Amino acid sequence: MSKIRITKQFTFETGHALYGYDGKCRNVHGHSYKLSVTVIGEPISDSSHVKYGMVIDFSDLKKIVNREIVDVFDHATVFNKNTPHVELAKELSDRGHSVLLVDYQPTSEMMVIDFAAKIKSLLPKNIKLHSLRLQETATSYAEWFASDN
Secondary structure, three states: OOOEEEEEEEEEEEEEOOOOOOOHHHOOEEEEEEEEEEEEEOOOOOOOOOOOOOOOOHHHHHHHHHHHHHHHHOOEEEEEOOOOHHHHHHHHHHOOOOEEEEOOOOOHHHHHHHHHHHHHOOOOOOOEEEEEEEEEEOOEEEEEEHHHO
C-alpha cells in the first residue's frame, strides 16, 4: 500500500519574550500561531476496521496535539526558565496569569523542536511524524522535518 501524508492545522495565541535578544522581541509580546502537523503512514487496509482507509483519524491526531501543545500554550506566556525572566514569570503567575517556563529560548525554531518531540512520543507505532510548520506571523515560520533529524 502507498504511504500517505495527512496534515491537520491548529491555531493558538501565545505570548513570549526573548531574553538577551537585541531587537524588539526582547519585550513581552504575542503571536497568533498556526501549527501544521503532517504525519505519514499507510491507510488501514482492513475493510472491517472502523477506521478503514485512514492513516490516522484526524480526531485522534487532534487529541494528541491539543493535549500536548494547544491546551498548554494557548493564552500562556512562555519564558526561558534559565534567565532572569523567571522573576517576571513568578509575578505574572502570582497574579493569576498562565505562564510556561521552558528549558530553551522560546523562538519558533526551538518551540517546533519541542513540539516535534512531544507529538512523536504519542503517535501510534505505525504512524510517523513527517513535519511540523509553526507560523509565527503572516510571513514568518519555522519548519521541522523528520528527514532532517
